[in-house]
Amino acid sequence: MTSPDRIPDTPLFDRPRANAGYALNKMAMGLSSPEGRAAFLADEDAYLDRFALTPDQRAAVKARDWAEMVRLGGNLFYILKISAVDPTPIREIGAAQAGMDLQEFLDTRLGKVTNG
Amino acid sequence: MTSPDRIPDTPLFDRPRANAGYALNKMAMGLSSPEGRAAFLADEDAYLDRFALTPDQRAAVKARDWAEMVRLGGNLFYILKISAVDPTPIREIGAAQAGMDLQEFLDTRLGKVTNG
Amino acid sequence: MAELLAGLGTSHVPSIAAALDKGLRDSDEWKPFFDGYVPAQDWVAGHKPDIAVVIFNDHGNSFFLDRVPTLALGVADEYRPADEGWGPRPVPNFIGAADFAWHLADRMVEGHFDPLICRELDVDHGMQVPMELVFGRPDAWPVKVVPILVNTIQYPIPTPQRMWDLGRLLREAIASYPTDEKILVMGTGGLSHQLQGARAGFINPQADREWIAKIGADPARYRAMSREDYVEEFGSEGAELIMWLVMRGCMDADVRTLHQHYFAPASMTGAGMVLLENMR
Amino acid sequence: MAELLAGLGTSHVPSIAAALDKGLRDSDEWKPFFDGYVPAQDWVAGHKPDIAVVIFNDHGNSFFLDRVPTLALGVADEYRPADEGWGPRPVPNFIGAADFAWHLADRMVEGHFDPLICRELDVDHGMQVPMELVFGRPDAWPVKVVPILVNTIQYPIPTPQRMWDLGRLLREAIASYPTDEKILVMGTGGLSHQLQGARAGFINPQADREWIAKIGADPARYRAMSREDYVEEFGSEGAELIMWLVMRGCMDADVRTLHQHYFAPASMTGAGMVLLENMR
Numbered sequence: 001m002t003s004p005d006r007i008p009d010t011p012l013f014d015r016p017r018a019n020a021g022y023a024l025n026k027m028a029m030g031l032s033s034p035e036g037r038a039a040f041l042a043d044e045d046a047y048l049d050r051f052a053l054t055p056d057q058r059a060a061v062k063a064r065d066w067a068e069m070v071r072l073g074g075n076l077f078y079i080l081k082i083s084a085v086d087p088t089p090i091r092e093i094g095a096a097q098a099g100m101d102l103q104e105f106l107d108t109r110l111g112k113v114t115n116g
Numbered sequence: 117m118t119s120p121d122r123i124p125d126t127p128l129f130d131r132p133r134a135n136a137g138y139a140l141n142k143m144a145m146g147l148s149s150p151e152g153r154a155a156f157l158a159d160e161d162a163y164l165d166r167f168a169l170t171p172d173q174r175a176a177v178k179a180r181d182w183a184e185m186v187r188l189g190g191n192l193f194y195i196l197k198i199s200a201v202d203p204t205p206i207r208e209i210g211a212a213q214a215g216m217d218l219q220e221f222l223d224t225r226l227g228k229v230t231n232g
Numbered sequence: 233m234a235e236l237l238a239g240l241g242t243s244h245v246p247s248i249a250a251a252l253d254k255g256l257r258d259s260d261e262w263k264p265f266f267d268g269y270v271p272a273q274d275w276v277a278g279h280k281p282d283i284a285v286v287i288f289n290d291h292g293n294s295f296f297l298d299r300v301p302t303l304a305l306g307v308a309d310e311y312r313p314a315d316e317g318w319g320p321r322p323v324p325n326f327i328g329a330a331d332f333a334w335h336l337a338d339r340m341v342e343g344h345f346d347p348l349i350c351r352e353l354d355v356d357h358g359m360q361v362p363m364e365l366v367f368g369r370p371d372a373w374p375v376k377v378v379p380i381l382v383n384t385i386q387y388p389i390p391t392p393q394r395m396w397d398l399g400r401l402l403r404e405a406i407a408s409y410p411t412d413e414k415i416l417v418m419g420t421g422g423l424s425h426q427l428q429g430a431r432a433g434f435i436n437p438q439a440d441r442e443w444i445a446k447i448g449a450d451p452a453r454y455r456a457m458s459r460e461d462y463v464e465e466f467g468s469e470g471a472e473l474i475m476w477l478v479m480r481g482c483m484d485a486d487v488r489t490l491h492q493h494y495f496a497p498a499s500m501t502g503a504g505m506v507l508l509e510n511m512r
Numbered sequence: 513m514a515e516l517l518a519g520l521g522t523s524h525v526p527s528i529a530a531a532l533d534k535g536l537r538d539s540d541e542w543k544p545f546f547d548g549y550v551p552a553q554d555w556v557a558g559h560k561p562d563i564a565v566v567i568f569n570d571h572g573n574s575f576f577l578d579r580v581p582t583l584a585l586g587v588a589d590e591y592r593p594a595d596e597g598w599g600p601r602p603v604p605n606f607i608g609a610a611d612f613a614w615h616l617a618d619r620m621v622e623g624h625f626d627p628l629i630c631r632e633l634d635v636d637h638g639m640q641v642p643m644e645l646v647f648g649r650p651d652a653w654p655v656k657v658v659p660i661l662v663n664t665i666q667y668p669i670p671t672p673q674r675m676w677d678l679g680r681l682l683r684e685a686i687a688s689y690p691t692d693e694k695i696l697v698m699g700t701g702g703l704s705h706q707l708q709g710a711r712a713g714f715i716n717p718q719a720d721r722e723w724i725a726k727i728g729a730d731p732a733r734y735r736a737m738s739r740e741d742y743v744e745e746f747g748s749e750g751a752e753l754i755m756w757l758v759m760r761g762c763m764d765a766d767v768r769t770l771h772q773h774y775f776a777p778a779s780m781t782g783a784g785m786v787l788l789e790n791m792r
C-alpha cells in the first residue's frame with residue numbers, strides 16, 4: 001500500500017483515505033444529479049442525513065472547510081461538486097488547503113513560478 | 117472478433133449477439149429486483165414497453181420461446197430471469213433449444229452419456 | 233508470510249444451491265453428488281484456513297452488459313448474496329478479508345493486471361455454491377473471503393494463459409503478505425456444460441474425468457488450449473473451467489491430489505471437485 | 513490497414529471548458545493559451561483523421577469509488593457529456609468508432625489487458641476538453657471516438673510502464689485493423705498540478721517544459737519513473753501525465769515534433785500540448 005504523505009503535504013488517495021472518506025465522497029457524488037443538488041439546496045441537513053458521515057465530516061461540510069474535508073478522506077474530485085452547488089472558485093479551495101489567503105496563494109504558488 | 121458458430125450450434129456471446137440482444141437482455145436484467153418482477157407479473161406488456169425490443173424479440177418473450185430468444189441475441193444468464201418469474205425448469209429450456217422433447221433431451225444429451 | 237494451504241477446484245452449478253434450499257441433500261438424485269465432497273470438507277475443516285480466495289464468474293447478476301469487467305477484485309468488508317431472480321438466498325453474508333484484498337490489489341496493478349476494484353458487490357451462486365460445498369451452511373462462514381471475478385460471458389473472455397498468469401501473481405501476493413494466515417484458493421466453474429444454442433445439454437464426462445485427473449499432475453495442455461478449444465471440449469459454459477487455472481497457477485509444479493470427485497449430470501452439468509496440496 | 517496519423521498530448525483542465533463556456537476565449541487571461549493550439553488545430557483539420565482514440569481519466573463523474581476500473585474501454589455507438597455538477601455542457605454527443613473499439617477490445621484481452629468494457633458511458637471534461645482544443649466547437653464532431661479511461665484517482669493507479677505497454681498494444685491494434693482509416697491518438701492530462709493537501713497549488717513549469725521538449729525525442733526517463741516520482745515532480749494530479757505515455761508508446765522510436773505549446777498557470781495547472789508524427 002502506498003504510504004500516506006511519502007511526498008510532504010501530498011495526500012495520496014489510497015486505501016486508508018478511501019475508507020475514511022467513503023461516505024463523505026458518496027454524499028458529494030450524489031450532487032452529480034439535478035435531484036441531489038435540489039435536495040442539498042432545499043435542506044442541507046436532511047440531505048446529509050442520508051449518508052453516514054462522521055460528526056467531524058459533517059461539520060467540515062457545513063463549514064465548507066476544504067482542508068478538513070480532505071484531511072477526513074474527502075477526495076477533491078468528489079467534494080468539488082459541493083462547490084458547484086455553493087459556488088467557490090477552485091483557487092480559493094486551493095488557498096484554503098495551503099493555509100494562505102488567496103492573494104498569497106496566487107503569488108507564491110502560482111504567480112511567482114510563472115514569472116520566474 | 118470471434119466468429120459466430122465456429123463451433124457448430126454454439127452461439128458465442130460476442131459483439132454481434134451482444135448488440136442484437138442488448139435491449140432483450142436489459143429487459144430480463146430488470147427482473148433481478150422485486151420491483152421489476154412485480155411489474156412484469158402485474159402487466160407483462162406494460163413492463164416490456166419500457167424496453168426497445170424488436171417485434172420478434174417481444175413475440176419470443178411472450179411465447180417463452182427460448183431458442184428464438186437466444187437466436188435474437190438473448191444470453192441465457194439474463195433471460196433465465198424470466199424463468200424465475202414464470203417458472204420453467206432449466207432442462208426444459210435446454211430441450212427447447214435442442215429442438216427435442218424433454219425425455220429425448222434427457223436421454224440423448226444427458227442420460228446416455230452418463231450411462232455410457 | 234502467509235501460506236497457501238491448498239488449492240481447490242469445484243463446480244458452482246446453481247442447481248446445487250436449489251437442491252440444498254429444497255432439502256434434497258440426501259435425495260436419491262443428489263446424495264451421491266454431495267457425499268463426494270465430504271472428505272474434502274473434513275480435510276479443510278481440520279486445517280482451518282483463515283481466508284478463502286474464490287475465483288468465479290458473475291452470471292449476469294452483479295454486473296450487466298453496460299459495463300463488463302474482464303477482471304474484478306472485491307476489497308469490501310462484507311458481501312451479500314445477490315438476488316438472482318428468486319430473491320437473495322438465505323446464506324450468511326460473506327466477511328471480506330479486506331487487508332489481503334488490498335494487498336492483492338496493489339500487487340495486481342504493480343504486476344500489470346487491470347482489475348475493477350469493487351467496494352460494493354453482491355455475489356451470486358458462483359461464489360455461494362463453492363462456499364457451501366466446502367463449508368456447509370454455517371451460521372457464519374469460518375473464513376474471510378476475497379472474490380476475484382472473471383468475465384466468461386461476453387466475448388472477448390480472458391485467455392487460459394492469462395488465468396495462469398493471474399495464479400502466478402496470486403502466488404507472489406500470498407508469499408509477500410506479512411501475516412501467518414492460511415489461505416485456501418478456490419477455482420470454480422464447470423465442468424462441461426452448455427446452456428445455449430442447439431448444442432444445449434452437451435456434456436463431456438470423458439473430458440471432465442481427464443481434467444480432474446490431470447489438472448494437478450499435468451496441467452500444461454490446459455494452459456496451452458485456446459478459448460475456443462475450451463468451448464469445443466467442455467461446452468460454451470464449460471469454458472468457465474479456465475478459472476481453475478488461477479488456482480493451479482498459484483501452486484507448485486508438483487502437487488498432490490488429496491481428494492477428487494466427479495458426478496454427471498448435476499442438472500445439465502458435469503460436476504465435481506479436486507483438492508490439491510503442494511508437495512513439500 | 514489503418515494508419516496512425518499522429519500522436520497528440522494535451523491538458524484537459526476543466527477551467528478551459530469553463531473559459532470557453534463563459535466566452536473568455538479571447539480574454540487577456542486565456543487568449544495566449546488558446547492561440548497556442550491553433551497551429552495544431554490547423555494541422556489536424558488539414559489531415560482529416562477518421563478516428564480519435566482519447567486516453568483520459570474520469571474525475572469522479574462516470575465512475576464512483578464503489579467500483580473503480582483500472583482500465584476501461586468504450587465500445588458504445590454514442591457518448592454523452594457527463595453532468596459534473598453544473599449539468600451536462602453544451603457540446604455535441606460523441607459518436608463512437610464502435611468497430612475499431614471492439615477490435616481493440618479483442619486485442620487488449622488477447623494481449624493480456626483486462627479492461628472494463630463499457631457500452632453505456634458518459635464522458636467528462638477529460639475527454640471533452642481535448643476534443644474542443646483540437647476540433648473547436650463544431651455542430652458535430654468531425655471524427656468518431658474511442659475512449660480509453662485510466663484510473664488516476666484511487667491508489668493503486670497503473671504504472672508508467674503499463675501505460676507504455678498499452679501504447680504498444682494500441683499500435684498493434686491499429687496496424688492490424690483492416691480499413692484505411694486515419695487515427696489520431698490523444699494522450700491527455702496534466703501538466704503539473706496539485707489540487708489536494710497543503711501542497712495544493714504546486715506547479716512545476718520547468719519540469720513541464722522539459723516534458724514537452726523530451727516526450728517526443730527522448731521519453732525513456734518518463735517510462736522508467738515510478739508513480740511516486742510523477743507525484744513528486746508534477747503534483748498529485750499532475751501524475752495524470754502517465755496517460756501521455758500511451759500515446760507515445762504507440763508511436764515509432766523516432767518522431768518529429770510538429771507543434772508544441774506551454775502556458776502556466778491555466779487556473780491552477782501547467783497546461784499545454786505537443787503534436788508528434790512518426791518519422792518516415
Ligand SMILES: [Fe+3]
Binds near residue numbers: 244291421422
Ligand atoms: Fe457458472
Ligand SMILES: [Fe+3]
Binds near residue numbers: 525569571701752
Ligand atoms: Fe484531469
